[in-house]
Amino acid sequence: MRPNGAIVIDPTGADIHEEAERIRVLGPIARIELPGGVRAWSVTGYEAARQVLADTRFSKDPRKHWTAFSDGTLDPAFPLIGWAMMENLTTSHGEDHARLRRLVTGAFTTRRVERLRPEIERTVDRLLDALESESGDAPVDLRSGFAEPLALNVICELLGVPQDVRAVLFSGGEANVDTTNTSQETASVIERVHGIAGELIESRREQPGNDLVSDLIRARDEDGSRLSEAELMGTILLLVSTGTEPVKNLLTNTISELLGSPGSLAAALEGRTPWGDTVEETLRVQAPVAHLPFRFAVEDVEVAGTVVPRGEPVLIHYAAVGRDPAIHHRDPDVFDPDRADKRHLSFGHGVYRCVGMPLARLEAEVALSSLFRRFPELRLAVPASRLERQSTFIMNGLSSLPVRLGKKVTE
Ligand code: HEM
Structure with missing residues (x-):
């Protein structure tokens, strides 16, 4: 902690839950220091987070509402500068945000x-077939071999992103969430990604398809006031990364929680606990998006008795919110899919609430039920304490999930 009381955030994200508890001790909203020495606020309390998320006096537009960004005092080498530079829904406010959000919500209704569903089921089966055929009982990585390709394929099918550029486009989102990267490292990946995304937009412009990228291009070309060229690019890249990164974490976090909790796994497999309850409990106790930048106070705003001064940045600590002892009185840190109250805000709340929530829930239900039905003997290939975390405090994920599949059950 700094003498001024701010908790210094660990860029490696080695133990985000321990860090969250240190912030929580200071109150439901507290001062933090981000990599690069940038001062910000972190909201760890459930009620405080609900207030901030629903309060229009908090904006997500750094250009208009982050004083240090707009007056040029923010160091361009700030490692998280990419989170302010992108142009999409998540960096817009008010009518601009509503305009951009309207363009995509239709594709993600329940x-x-x-x-x-049939496409998701086919992809899950294909990935499980591949893992099974290559593994015998040797360890396989369920992150790179299952969770990530599933999420990436599903969102890219919907968008109409060709197979050969999917991984490159996703690498932009990955670089952005890696909080150990320097701003230059992130910028060079993003530059490459923009080049590829630009080519994709041009090719879809020439040959439109029945996909979301073509719909967005049509909206842009028919009426430029609905979407600028930079927003078109930003929205496509946003959807590839939000459609993949948190879904992958939701899957790997649920699998590792279940493998550490044989009773809960048996209850899920026997149908005593619905898969949906297991997924909700993971969202609560292992929020896939952990500590998300940025919101900015449009004016001085009081939150839980503390005044956030106008123009200062705020992060919502979703991983802390789901474990808030003020609402989860009994064992808030324990994974228990049968607990009655699984309240969390892990998909956000208010006007910026997650667009992809129904898709994420569907993917999780199909993927988890198929995986564990087919491989009921699935087990970790390393001790749980040796599972490695992704180098980020923004996301809550594993860098790999090595397991042995065990004997297959044929239906
Ligand atoms: C488990 C999976 C997911 C989690 C935990 C998650 C979490 C979140 C959260 C917390 C927000 C709110 C951000 C904020 O308030 O600042 C958000 C927004 C968003 N999510 Fe998700 N997300 C998930 C899956 C998806 C998927 C599959 C998509 C599909 C493309 C998606 C697209 C978006 C978009 C476009 C926004 C921005 C909404 C806006 O600014 O109006 N997400 N997500």
């Missing part, structure tokens, strides 16, 4: 998403 009804539209349910139509993707």
Whole structure:
């Protein structure tokens, strides 16, 4: 902690839950220091987070509402500068945000998403077949071999992103969430990604398809006031990364929690605990998006008795919010899918609430039920204490999830 009381955030994200508890001790909203020495606020309390997320006096537009960004005092080498530079829904406010959000929400309604179920099932089966055929009982990585390709394929099918550029486009989102990267490292990946995304936009412009990228291009070209060229690019890249990174974490976090809790796994497999409850409990106790930048106070705003001065940045600590002892009185840190109250804000709340929530829930239900039904003997290939974390405090994920599949059950 700094003499001024701010908790210094660990860029490696080695133990985000321990760090969250140190912030929580200071109150539901507290001072933190980000890599690069940038001062900000972190909201760890459930009620405080609900207030901030629903309060229009908090904006997500750094250009208009982050004083240090707009007056040029923010160091361009600030490692998280990419989170302020991008142009998409997540860096817009008010009518601009509503305009951008309207362009994508239609593709992610529960009804539209349910139509993707057969495609998700086919992808899950194909990935499990591949893992099984290559593994015998040797260790396989469920992050790189299952969770990540599933999430990436599903969102890219919907967008119409060709197979050969999917991984490159996703690497932009990955570089952005790696909080050990320097701003130059992130910028060079993003530059490459922009080049590839630009080519994709041009090719879809020439040959439109029945996909979301083509719909967005049509919206842009028919009426430029609905979407600028930079926003078009930003929105496509946002959807590739938000459609992949947190879903991958939700899957790997649920699998590792279940493998550490045989009773909960048996209850899920026997149908005593619905898969949906297991997924909600992971969202609460292992929020896939952990500590998310940025919101900015449009004016001085009081939150839980503390005044956030105008123009200062605020992060929501979703991983802390789900474990808030003020609402989860009994063992808030324990994974228990049968607990009655699984309240969390892990998909956000208010006008910026996650667009992809129905899709994420559907993917998780299909993936987890298929995986564990087919491989009921699945087990970790290393001790749980040796599972390595992704180098980020923004996301809550594993860098790999090595398991042995065990004997297959054929249905
Ligand atoms: C488990 C999976 C997911 C989690 C935990 C998650 C979490 C979140 C959170 C916390 C927010 C709110 C950000 C804020 O308030 O600042 C958000 C927004 C968003 N999410 Fe997700 N997300 C997930 C999956 C997805 C998927 C599959 C998509 C599909 C493309 C998606 C697209 C978006 C978009 C576009 C926004 C921005 C909404 C806006 O600014 O209006 N997310 N997500």
